[in-house]
Amino acid sequence: MGRMRWIEGVLVSEGKGGVYGEKLLQGFRVWNPYRSKLAALYYKGSDIELEKETKILYLGAANGTTVSHVADYAEIVYAVEIAPRPMQDLLVVAQKRKNIVPIMADASRPEWYAPLLEPVDLLYIDVADPDQVGIAWRNSIFLKESGSILLMLKTRSIDVRKDPEDVMEQASRQLEEKGLVRKDMKWLSPYHQDHAAILLSKK
Amino acid sequence: MPEYETVALQDILYSTINTQVLLMQSYWFGDVDEHGCHPFVGGVPEQARRLEEIRVEPGTYVPIDWEIALECGYIHDRSEYIKKLRDLCFFIAEDKISRHFSGRDIELLQMVRMLDEMDDVINLLTERAVEWYRIKNPSFSRKYRALTGKRMINIMKKEHGRAFAEIIGDIERLQESRTRLMHEVSRIAGTVLPNCSALIGGLVAARLLSGAGSLEELARLPASSIQVLGAQSALFSHMRTGSPSPKHGIIFQHRRVHNARKEVRGRVARVLAAKLGIAARIDYFRKEMDQDFMESAQAAVDRAGDGKDAVD
Numbered sequence: 001m002g003r004m005r006w007i008e009g010v011l012v013s014e015g016k017g018g019v020y021g022e023k024l025l026q027g028f029r030v031w032n033p034y035r036s037k038l039a040a041l042y043y044k045g046s047d048i049e050l051e052k053e054t055k056i057l058y059l060g061a062a063n064g065t066t067v068s069h070v071a072d073y074a075e076i077v078y079a080v081e082i083a084p085r086p087m088q089d090l091l092v093v094a095q096k097r098k099n100i101v102p103i104m105a106d107a108s109r110p111e112w113y114a115p116l117l118e119p120v121d122l123l124y125i126d127v128a129d130p131d132q133v134g135i136a137w138r139n140s141i142f143l144k145e146s147g148s149i150l151l152m153l154k155t156r157s158i159d160v161r162k163d164p165e166d167v168m169e170q171a172s173r174q175l176e177e178k179g180l181v182r183k184d185m186k187w188l189s190p191y192h193q194d195h196a197a198i199l200l201s202k203k
Numbered sequence: 204m205p206e207y208e209t210v211a212l213q214d215i216l217y218s219t220i221n222t223q224v225l226l227m228q229s230y231w232f233g234d235v236d237e238h239g240c241h242p243f244v245g246g247v248p249e250q251a252r253r254l255e256e257i258r259v260e261p262g263t264y265v266p267i268d269w270e271i272a273l274e275c276g277y278i279h280d281r282s283e284y285i286k287k288l289r290d291l292c293f294f295i296a297e298d299k300i301s302r303h304f305s306g307r308d309i310e311l312l313q314m315v316r317m318l319d320e321m322d323d324v325i326n327l328l329t330e331r332a333v334e335w336y337r338i339k340n341p342s343f344s345r346k347y348r349a350l351t352g353k354r355m356i357n358i359m360k361k362e363h364g365r366a367f368a369e370i371i372g373d374i375e376r377l378q379e380s381r382t383r384l385m386h387e388v389s390r391i392a393g394t395v396l397p398n399c400s401a402l403i404g405g406l407v408a409a410r411l412l413s414g415a416g417s418l419e420e421l422a423r424l425p426a427s428s429i430q431v432l433g434a435q436s437a438l439f440s441h442m443r444t445g446s447p448s449p450k451h452g453i454i455f456q457h458r459r460v461h462n463a464r465k466e467v468r469g470r471v472a473r474v475l476a477a478k479l480g481i482a483a484r485i486d487y488f489r490k491e492m493d494q495d496f497m498e499s500a501q502a503a504v505d506r507a508g509d510g511k512d513a514v515d
């Protein structure tokens with residue numbers, strides 16, 4: 001256990017169902033790639049596996065749908081979200097899943113929640129902010145040396161005028177200039193439009 | 204604290220922090236420095252307050268392994284660490300949410316959104332009722348009579364037929380609720396947004412608030428954004444395809460903008476938005492009417508409407 005679980009080509013996670021009306025398959029929770037960018041990435045193929053020991057800092061937790069699946073796999077999820085309405089939903093999800101730590105804070109100001117965190121294996125970023133690159137960089141202080149960053153880049157939040165391909169290339173370049181190494185990049189189409197999943201590490 | 208533990212702590216800290224002088228670092232469970240760790244003592248609310256006071260320097264900060272809290276004597280195992288941390292984080296989140304929703308601007312925002320939604324629903328129902336009415340009255344045509352929805356309802360009220368009459372009655376009642384809600388929105392906007400309301404009227408001010416998301420967000424917007432708030436689709440098509448930029452969004456609903464001559468309308472919108480930007484900040488920070496500002500702002504908007512420059 002610990003590896004991603006598939007049943008007849010359908011990605012699932014093991015945990016108590018009925019979080020947001022997700023379907024169940026042989027008692028497992030179906031993880032829909034059209035609703036979750038991380039699920040979409042697994043459908044496209046990814047080396048990032050969530051394991052029982054994985055500690056995750058999840059930025060842009062929103063209503064906690066993806067977070068709930070991540071929590072089914074990981075040891076602990078630090079879920080950061082700033083907006084009050086989604087946070088209300090996230091709290092309900094976190095009440096049932098004891099390995100979610102809901103943090104109501106602005107992901108672009110990590111110094112505020114820094115005293116709450118421990119070093120993490122995976123920094124997952126899914127925020128609709130023009131400065132997603134800066135957010136990724138500033139939050140990389142929480143990453144273990146061996147850890148990875150998974151940046152779900154919303155190219156349209158950065159610049160709607162530019163070609164998504166150029167926005168992605170520019171973002172990758174900016175992060176590599178800061179010393180991060182790009183390991184992989186995948187577009188999330190057809191599940192999500194103009195979203196790129198960029199995998200980075202410190203070395 | 205026994206000697207060996209302090210040494211172990213120091214080892215851990217020195218291996219992670221590559222600085223000559225070791226600064227004290229504060230974490231949610233306590234303070235850590237070269238002499239060891241001082242666990243936090245007290246209840247969750249004090250712990251949350253303490254957390255707000257912790258200043259972290261991004262340059263020197265190091266995330267700390269949870270085992271430090273263990274050595275610190277703050278917890279006994281991993282599950283207790285997570286439980287205490289969660290208790291703290293739930294408290295903070297619930298506190299922030301309740302503070303957010305207690306803001307009076309937040310209720311005003313829901314009220315004005317309800318108002319706009321009711322307008323849509325009333326229009327939709329009226330349109331449908333007219334289609335129905337025409338079947339019953341083949342000679343009726345609305346086309347050249349410029350009948351408003353309200354007058355249309357008055358005509359249709361005379362039509363009999365149980366279900367039809369009942370629905371018309373419902374639409375009428377919806378209109379009444381809508382009018383009451385509108386007055387209430389204007390009234391509350393006058394107290395939550397006194398300066399903005401004085402400039403453009405309570406209803407339009409409330410719609411600006413709704414477009415921005417909250418009074419705080421409205422106060423943080425630059426005037427150029429306030430000017431085109433509500434014209435997002437035109438703005439994005441302008442940015443993407445280079446079509447003409449929108450001159451006004453929600454503020455078009457204000458009479459001085461839509462009554463202005465076409466040549467100066469953009470100018471009026473720009474000056475008005477600039478003054479609204481200031482007004483929103485007064486509303487947010489000072490929460491009271493500023494008479495001096497209002498006089499000069501009103502004069503500037505009027506001057507722009509006369510085709511003169513806005514500079515004081």
